[in-house]
Amino acid sequence: MVCSIFFIIGCQSTETLVRNTENQNSEEENELNHSSESNSNNTNDQVTEDAVEYEHDSIEETPVPSVEEDIPSLAAAYAEYFPIGAAVEPFQTTGLKSELLKKHVNYLVAENVMKPDAIHPSEDKYNWENTDKIVEFAKINGMELRFHTLVWHTQVGNWFFTDAEGKPMVDETDPVKQEENKKLLLDRLDSHVRTIVSRYKDDIKSWDVVNEVIEPGDPEGMRASEWYKIAGPDFIETAFRAAREAGGPNIKLYINDYGTDNPAKRDHLYKLVKELMDKGVPIDGVGHQTHIDLYGPTVTSVIESMQMFSDLGLDNLVTELDMSIYAWDDHSDYGEEIPEEILQKQAERYHELFEAFKENKEILSGVVFWGIADDHTWLDSFPIERTNAPLLFDKQLHAKPAFWGVVDPSKLP
Numbered sequence: 330m331v332c333s334i335f336f337i338i339g340c341q342s343t344e345t346l347v348r349n350t351e352n353q354n355s356e357e358e359n360e361l362n363h364s365s366e367s368n369s370n371n372t373n374d375q376v377t378e379d380a381v382e383y384e385h386d387s388i389e390e391t392p393v394p395s396v397e398e399d400i401p402s403l404a405a406a407y408a409e410y411f412p413i414g415a416a417v418e419p420f421q422t423t424g425l426k427s428e429l430l431k432k433h434v435n436y437l438v439a440e441n442v443m444k445p446d447a448i449h450p451s452e453d454k455y456n457w458e459n460t461d462k463i464v465e466f467a468k469i470n471g472m473e474l475r476f477h478t479l480v481w482h483t484q485v486g487n488w489f490f491t492d493a494e495g496k497p498m499v500d501e502t503d504p505v506k507q508e509e510n511k512k513l514l515l516d517r518l519d520s521h522v523r524t525i526v527s528r529y530k531d532d533i534k535s536w537d538v539v540n541e542v543i544e545p546g547d548p549e550g551m552r553a554s555e556w557y558k559i560a561g562p563d564f565i566e567t568a569f570r571a572a573r574e575a576g577g578p579n580i581k582l583y584i585n586d587y588g589t590d591n592p593a594k595r596d597h598l599y600k601l602v603k604e605l606m607d608k609g610v611p612i613d614g615v616g617h618q619t620h621i622d623l624y625g626p627t628v629t630s631v632i633e634s635m636q637m638f639s640d641l642g643l644d645n646l647v648t649e650l651d652m653s654i655y656a657w658d659d660h661s662d663y664g665e666e667i668p669e670e671i672l673q674k675q676a677e678r679y680h681e682l683f684e685a686f687k688e689n690k691e692i693l694s695g696v697v698f699w700g701i702a703d704d705h706t707w708l709d710s711f712p713i714e715r716t717n718a719p720l721l722f723d724k725q726l727h728a729k730p731a732f733w734g735v736v737d738p739s740k741l742p
């Protein structure tokens with residue numbers, strides 16, 4: 330179809346609108362992306378470049394971001410199984426992205442703004458505004474919420490680990506002062522957890538209490554983080570107990586980690602969780618990040634791990650799902666032209682994964698994607714800067730084959 334003058338004007342104004350919104354978002358996002366773990370987002374440059382090309386070229390070549398009205402809702406398709414969620418930044422709660430979220434998900438988590446350094450940047454300062462925005466958006470739209478994460482070894486202020494004299498606690502060699510430091514750190518943690526949980530306990534029911542505390546390569550399989558070096562495993566117990574005491578019995582408390590299907594990681598995690606449970610530490614479930622790729626792990630290993638934790642009486646949640654189009658050790662780059670067969674393979678693998686999730690809905694209470702569309706994903710800059718496409722919607726926010734693999738495979742070629 331060739332655009333008439335009327336359509337050209339129509340198309341231009343749509344594009345301008347999108348561009349303005351996205352540029353504004355870009356500024357906000359730059360402010361948020363202060364840490365090495367934050368996402369990069371090239372969408373705005375892309376949209377601008379596309380627009381320039383569009384003025385010189387033909388309009389039908391330029392896909393415009395939009396929310397497709399005529400496709401099913403992802404969350405509605407899974408209504409009888411479990412909620413479907415996405416990680417978001419506050420700026421995505423307005424504009425086109427918010428429309429995509431409203432149509433397709435009924436569960437939200439913050440991509441960055443609930444992390445310790447963002448919400449509690451210094452001992453006497455909490456930043457509530459950004460989390461409040463997400464809470465408000467979720468409430469208005471009837472969505473459930475998760476909190477990610479009360480404790481982590483990265484994206485956490487150094488102030489937690491600095492003693493009264495301003496010295497890093499990990500450098501202390503005097504055993505008496507080491508004990509004092511441990512107490513100070515656990516007191517700070519207790520107060521951090523109670524303050525945040527008390528504020529949001531009525532709005533947020535699902536909480537990542539600790540994130541990534543297992544590392545099979547470290548002594549005892551426990552990540553040698555500053556938390557661990559200063560306080561030993563007690564920091565985990567302190568965080569869970571404080572969360573339960575502040576939040577009461579109705580909030581669900583999770584231990585979250587990546588690679589939970591990997592036997593080495595899984596078995597250390599299992600041992601830790603069992604010890605915690607035997608001691609009466611209040612823990613409700615395991616969050617499986619599920620940052621997977623086109624080539625691994627097997628769907629069977631993902632489900633087997635969930636089954637093991639379920640047998641312990643715990644819930645399972647998929648907390649950060651995405652699927653890189655590259656193998657984990659592959660540093661190549663398809664550039665903007667991702668081969669069709671790769672997108673097709675991704676659709677088949679997503680299909681297989683969600684079929685298994687549906688079959689195991691009794692042991693799985695939710696699936697949260699780490700993002701919603703390929704215009705905004707941490708995998709564009711990890712492990713290197715390149716094009717990746719790990720989600721169900723493309724950079725124009727349109728359904729990819731992967732979407733159909735999950736929602737209606739009869740639509741796949």
Ligand code: GLA
Pocket residue numbers: 366367440477540587618620649707
């Ligand atoms: C980990 C963290 C998330 C996020 C992702 C990728 O999985 O738990 O908060 O930072 O890495 O960015």
